[in-house]
Amino acid sequence: MAAIEVQNLTKTYRVYRKRDGWMASVKALFRREYVTVQAVRGVSFHIEPGEIVAFLGPNGAGKTTTLKLLSGLIYPSTGSATVLGYVPWERAHAYRRRFSLVMGQKNQLWWDLPALESFRLHREIYRIDPAEFDQRLDELTSLLDVKKLIRQPVRELSLGERMRMELIAALLHAPEVLFLDEPTIGLDVVSQRRVQEFLREYQQRRRVTVILTSHYMKDVEALCKRAIIINEGEIKHDGPLDEINERFASHKLIQLQFAGSVIPPGLERFGRIIEEAPPRVKLEVPRNQIPEILAALLSQYPIEDVGVQERPLEEVISEFFTRSTPTDSNRVEAASR
Template sequence: MSAIEARGLTKIYRTYKKKPGLWGAVRGLFKREYEELRAADDVSFSIEEGECVGFLGPNGAGKTTVLKMLGGLLNPTSGEARVLGHVPWKREDALKRQFSLLMGQKNALWWDLPARESLELNRTIYGIADKEYRDVVENLTALLEVRDKLDVMVRELSLGERMKFELIAALLHAPKVLFLDEPTIGLDVTSQQKVRDFLKHYNRERKIVTMLTSHYMGDIEALCQRVIIIDHGRIFFDGPLSGIIERFASHKILGFTIAETAAPDLAPYGEIMPKVDAQHRIRVARPKVMEICREVMARFPVTDMSVQEPPIEDVIREFFGTAGKPGSVKE
């Protein structure tokens, strides 16, 4: 049995469409018109023990909707899901104790309490034993470097500190499955890195099943080997992170070390990229790589060369920025 399974998971939001003006409102009393939006459309995947999967897609793609269904906050319109063998939206106690859903955009801590008391409340809710609780708080506050913030009111914490406590609260009961919806949103680079390192460490130690959304590719690259990409509610890629480059990158980066004092003019061969370690670099369309290599080497005294893949972040941006509606691709 997989840790997480989704089969044909579909969520249609119906929103009431109000006609403009007074007459629109009056007409609406008699005949309501609804707009339907397929936020998740026939979503299927399985995630195994110990996996950490990045869940990617542009704004409004349906990521949060899927996570909310898997976290039991939302009933699907149709389809099935199992988390550790349980149907999440039945909200059985046995499951509640085994997973956590953290939403970076929402606050789960008690705003007007010191962080410590907010955690205490979570302890009571989950019925965590005293010693276990103290050990976990000790350990996690040290790892995340917020021990000196335990007695600060949650609303007085910085965004980064608050997110760290959100994480601690989410991990208090040692869940086996973790859904993280943008855990690093709005954090500065240093805090982002801290949270990322922490999650990496935690994931390695605990082998906790994690599903993570983030608009920062750095998070995904640091934590996930596998990614699922969703757009308009439909999954169109599910496979290894490296597979994204193979499948979607239209360009490669060529680097040449050229033994010549005068600056070589590589502009006719490709788009000039910033130099790295005295290596001249150009961006070249994939099918032309061999041809361009040959031409450059024939024309300049090249002493070394490299062929590199573009950064995943660029590939994703390029893909969502220029492609039309994605076709259905599955690994």
């Protein structure tokens, strides 16, 4: 049985739209105008136990709304979902003990108290056996290298240290499903890498089922083999991460190193020059013309080394989101009373 099963999940919000000007304000006293925002549109997917999946999309695509639905924080408009056999929005106590939601922009720790005090509160809330609590706390603080910081007030910790404490709090009750919403947002490169390494090692040890949303493609590439892309509230891709380039990128990169110390002229006719560092140059060329372009380059220029690369995943996904930016007409329906 799938750990997470989602079928035609939809969430809409009815939001009051205020017009500019005092006359509009007076009219609104008698007749208000509303808009129906479709945050999630008929989303369907399933995730197997122990799988870690990237859930990608631009701001406003419906990622966080979907995670809130699966966490039982909000109710869907239509559709169905089960996580570990439970319907999330029924909010069964047994289900609450088996998942965790970590949001990079939300804090669950007491700001003025040491993190250890928040951990002890979690022990009481989840009724964790004291011996198990001590063992898990020791394991998590060791993996995240924060043993010396858990008695320090949270407000005195750096952003990266606080994020590691948030992860500990989320994992103390040993959840089987973990929803991670931007866990490395705002962190420096060192802190990002430390969180990535921890999540990879912990997931391999515990075989936790993970849904990860992140705007940092380094997180995704370090942790996930499968990606679900959502945009305009709809699933646009669900499959292996390495298929994204094949599906959405129309170009590849050819890196050339010429004999001598200069770059010969005339390369523009083969593709767009995106980087020059004599005697090296990088061209962006149509992926369906790679064989012909390579044959022509090798026959016309003294080339010492050549390589073909996919474009960076971040660029490909960013361009896809830009091409399919939603408009007011397909995201919003007006309603009034």
